[in-house]
Amino acid sequence: MASDKLYKLAFEYKKTKLWKKLWDNEIFAVKFSDGEIGYVSIMGKGGTYTAVAVYVGARAFQTYREIQEGEKLFDSYFKEREHLTCQNCLQLAFENKEELRDVELKEAREYAKRHGIRFAGKNSYPQFLNYVPCRFPWNTFSEKEEMYLEETLEATIEIAGQLNRKTAQELGIREISGETRQIICFEKSGNKYRTAMEELPLARKKQFLKPEPLDDFTLASLKRIKKKEVFECELVYLPEPVQNLPDEQPFFPLMLMMVSKKDGLILPINIVKSYEENLGNLLRYMAESLKNLGRRPGKLLVRDERTFAFLDEFGRQMQAEVRIESSLPELDEAQESMIEEFWVDEDIEGNVSDFLQILDAMEGMPDEVLCTMPDEMLEQLEFMADSHMLPPDLLRRVEDILDRMKEEF
Numbered sequence: 044m045a046s047d048k049l050y051k052l053a054f055e056y057k058k059t060k061l062w063k064k065l066w067d068n069e070i071f072a073v074k075f076s077d078g079e080i081g082y083v084s085i086m087g088k089g090g091t092y093t094a095v096a097v098y099v100g101a102r103a104f105q106t107y108r109e110i111q112e113g114e115k116l117f118d119s120y121f122k123e124r125e126h127l128t129c130q131n132c133l134q135l136a137f138e139n140k141e142e143l144r145d146v147e148l149k150e151a152r153e154y155a156k157r158h159g160i161r162f163a164g165k166n167s168y169p170q171f172l173n174y175v176p177c178r179f180p181w182n183t184f185s186e187k188e189e190m191y192l193e194e195t196l197e198a199t200i201e202i203a204g205q206l207n208r209k210t211a212q213e214l215g216i217r218e219i220s221g222e223t224r225q226i227i228c229f230e231k232s233g234n235k236y237r238t239a240m241e242e243l244p245l246a247r248k249k250q251f252l253k254p255e256p257l258d259d260f261t262l263a264s265l266k267r268i269k270k271k272e273v274f275e276c277e278l279v280y281l282p283e284p285v286q287n288l289p290d291e292q293p294f295f296p297l298m299l300m301m302v303s304k305k306d307g308l309i310l311p312i313n314i315v316k317s318y319e320e321n322l323g324n325l326l327r328y329m330a331e332s333l334k335n336l337g338r339r340p341g342k343l344l345v346r347d348e349r350t351f352a353f354l355d356e357f358g359r360q361m362q363a364e365v366r367i368e369s370s371l372p373e374l375d376e377a378q379e380s381m382i383e384e385f386w387v388d389e390d391i392e393g394n395v396s397d398f399l400q401i402l403d404a405m406e407g408m409p410d411e412v413l414c415t416m417p418d419e420m421l422e423q424l425e426f427m428a429d430s431h432m433l434p435p436d437l438l439r440r441v442e443d444i445l446d447r448m449k450e451e452f
Contacts, residue, residue, distance in 0.1 A: 072241045148168070179295070252352070276302075
């Protein structure tokens with residue numbers, strides 16, 4: 044829930060129309076009251092999306108740099124979708140009411156009613172969003188994050204006033220590029236703002252954590268499998284968000300796709316919530332799946348550096364080569380099949396909502412009605428249950444429905 048102060052500042056900012064004076068790559072910094080630095084991008088001059096985004100700290104600003112590389116070619120559908128969810132910033136956006144969740148729309152209308160504000164025209168509703176990498180943008184903030192957004196909006200309102208008298212160049216705000224080393228920084232001092240040049244965080248190469256090695260018992264059980272085979276592998280974030288609890292920020296689950304070059308089998312490996320938090324679990328899930336199916340990797344061909352980092356030590360433990368390959372035909376075919384099965388429709392949030400509504404409806408059906416459902420519906424649910432792409436709570440619901448559908452009367 045956004046504070047009244049945030050709404051007040053949002054409507055004040057909207058009156059400034061700052062987005063008509065700055066491009067989104069004319070970045071400036073704000074030094075917050077706790078000493079942290081925020082890097083601010085003003086969006087809207089291009090006419091497609093009106094927003095203020097603040098990237099707090101060097102790590103967050105790195106995600107701005109990555110988003111600006113959007114013209115590069117991606118080697119898989121999943122990588123492209125992940126790129127769109129990698130931002131780490133706080134945003135105020137102005138949207139049509141259809142873009143807001145019910146709770147956001149109710150909150151905005153209640154504030155407007157209390158303060159005699161009328162929503163009129165396109166993109167007139169303020170929306171406050173917390174962008175966290177590989178999570179769905181959500182309107183929940185910590186006290187500190189709310190403070191950062193408030194202080195950002197106060198600074199943008201001040202800057203908009205100064206731009207009525209000066210140009211952006213005269214104020215020290217300029218377009219940045221990969222070569223830019225310093226930008227103008229605004230810091231509030233009493234009732235005024237002072238400026239200074241701030242070093243821009245340098246672009247940095249991504250570093251990927253590695254999981255702890257597998258235990259000797261698990262390794263011994265895998266090494267007892269005699270025949271070796273080649274697998275094509277990639278760590279991917281699935282493009283549909285999952286929410287386990289009503290107040291939880293939805294997340295995009297992480298899946299290790301391992302496809303056998305021998306027969307095209309996709310290993311059933313449980314999904315996890317994130318790379319950084321669940322490395323060990325994901326490695327154990329992979330080992331368990333290999334053991335249960337009697338499959339031993341002799342070579343692991345991977346798509347990218349992240350997957351290489353994840354499997355490198357495991358490969359050494361199993362005396363299996365791990366190598367980055369640009370051509371992975373079995374993996375490509377498996378991913379294309381998944382995309383056709385689940386994500387042809389680009390309305391991700393709508394897909395999730397539709398699926399949950401179908402589950403709710405089926406759970407409320409009498410057993411004798413469930414048993415008459417078309418075979419195609421049964422096959423679809425079985426595929427989802429076997430795919431290991433569902434979080435545990437949804438998997439249990441699907442399995443319960445499948446058990447009831449298969450009962451004979």
